[in-house]
Amino acid sequence: MTNRFEIAGVPLASRFLLGTAGYPNPQLLADAVKASQTQLLTVGLKRSMQEKAGDNGFVAMALAAARAQGARLLPNTAGCRSAGEAVQLACMARELYDTHWIKLEVTGDEHTLQPDPFELLAATSELVKLGFAVLPYCTDDLVLCRRLLDAGCAVLMPWGAPIGSGQGLLNPWALRTLRERLPEAVLIVDAGLGAPSHAAQAMELGYDAVLLNSAVAQARDPVRMACAFRDAVRAGRQAYLAGLMPAQDFAVPSTPVSGHAFILS
Amino acid sequence: MNIQILIDELPCELPAGSNLAALLALLQRAPHSVATAVNGQFVAREARPGTVLAEGDRVLLFKPIVGG
Numbered sequence: 001m002t003n004r005f006e007i008a009g010v011p012l013a014s015r016f017l018l019g020t021a022g023y024p025n026p027q028l029l030a031d032a033v034k035a036s037q038t039q040l041l042t043v044g045l046k047r048s049m050q051e052k053a054g055d056n057g058f059v060a061m062a063l064a065a066a067r068a069q070g071a072r073l074l075p076n077t078a079g080c081r082s083a084g085e086a087v088q089l090a091c092m093a094r095e096l097y098d099t100h101w102i103k104l105e106v107t108g109d110e111h112t113l114q115p116d117p118f119e120l121l122a123a124t125s126e127l128v129k130l131g132f133a134v135l136p137y138c139t140d141d142l143v144l145c146r147r148l149l150d151a152g153c154a155v156l157m158p159w160g161a162p163i164g165s166g167q168g169l170l171n172p173w174a175l176r177t178l179r180e181r182l183p184e185a186v187l188i189v190d191a192g193l194g195a196p197s198h199a200a201q202a203m204e205l206g207y208d209a210v211l212l213n214s215a216v217a218q219a220r221d222p223v224r225m226a227c228a229f230r231d232a233v234r235a236g237r238q239a240y241l242a243g244l245m246p247a248q249d250f251a252v253p254s255t256p257v258s259g260h261a262f263i264l265s
Numbered sequence: 266m267n268i269q270i271l272i273d274e275l276p277c278e279l280p281a282g283s284n285l286a287a288l289l290a291l292l293q294r295a296p297h298s299v300a301t302a303v304n305g306q307f308v309a310r311e312a313r314p315g316t317v318l319a320e321g322d323r324v325l326l327f328k329p330i331v332g333g
Contacts, residue, residue, distance in 0.1 A: 019331075019332060019333030020331040020332060020333070021330075021331040021332050021333045022331075022333070023331075029331070042332050042333055043329060043330070043331060043332045044329070044330045044331065044332025044333075045300070045327045045328065045329060045330060045332075046327065046328065046330045047273050047325060047326065047327060047328075048273070048294070048298075048299050048326040048327060048328035049272055049273035049275060049326060055330060055331070058330075058331045059329045059330060059331060062331055063329075075329075075332070076332050076333070078332055078333070084305070085305075088302055088305060088306065088307045089327070091300075091307040091309075092300030092301075092302065092307055092327045093300070095300050095307075095309060095310060096299075096300045096327070096328075096329055097329065163333070164333075191333075212333075213333030214333065
């Protein structure tokens, strides 16, 4: 079993992908990035006339942290509601960030921020034609995931739970099924992870990596939490490679005594 | 003669015949600081000088932000 991790043919030393939004200040963002040892940082785009004020240096610090870390940038299409919008925004992201990697997000429901499977698929087909490496944020639906791979996605990024909810893996069965049915695909759990144990669980299922943001950014101590997730991802991967023992309904004695330890009567 | 366009939904008056590169200069935006779209279609940096704006055009400017 190989321990190599690649996205679109590019080897990455870390299986912990980190978002850059919502940190208390730019320095904590940079420190958390450094502590995470991530090699892939997500970023976004927004209309530039919407706010006159600057961003207090967050973007500059994120870009500097990526450079210092040797990390790649992964721009997203957050806020898009249709394939057409997402394709246009992806083109803008490619120009602004000088990368053809795109985290494809197309929202289908405002309440859950659930990805729209139909628009995702349509956008993927177009973006692949335009030369993008597409990393779709998708649901854990097996048929959708197969169609996305067929359309040329570089990896799949099914949700663990709704974005920012911190609920962990709501449907481990579906995620396990995806892993079993798509053994060759690069699978990354994206969104909904709230605790390092959630990340470890995803990695123990055989997922290739995890992507998260809020759980680190909103921690009381984001730097320490970045360390915790970094270690949990490594632990989960090691456990997967080592092979988890099968769960059983009944106790099985671990100490190899036979019969009773003492015969007192 | 002037034309009226919308920049991020805000009205803006420009001399007729202005192109997208000239608009960015007028707004004092460095060419590499934003990505542009006209009427919902991405306009690449190198295509801005040749993109002449017309009455009612909707221009969007996008900038980098942090994201998840």
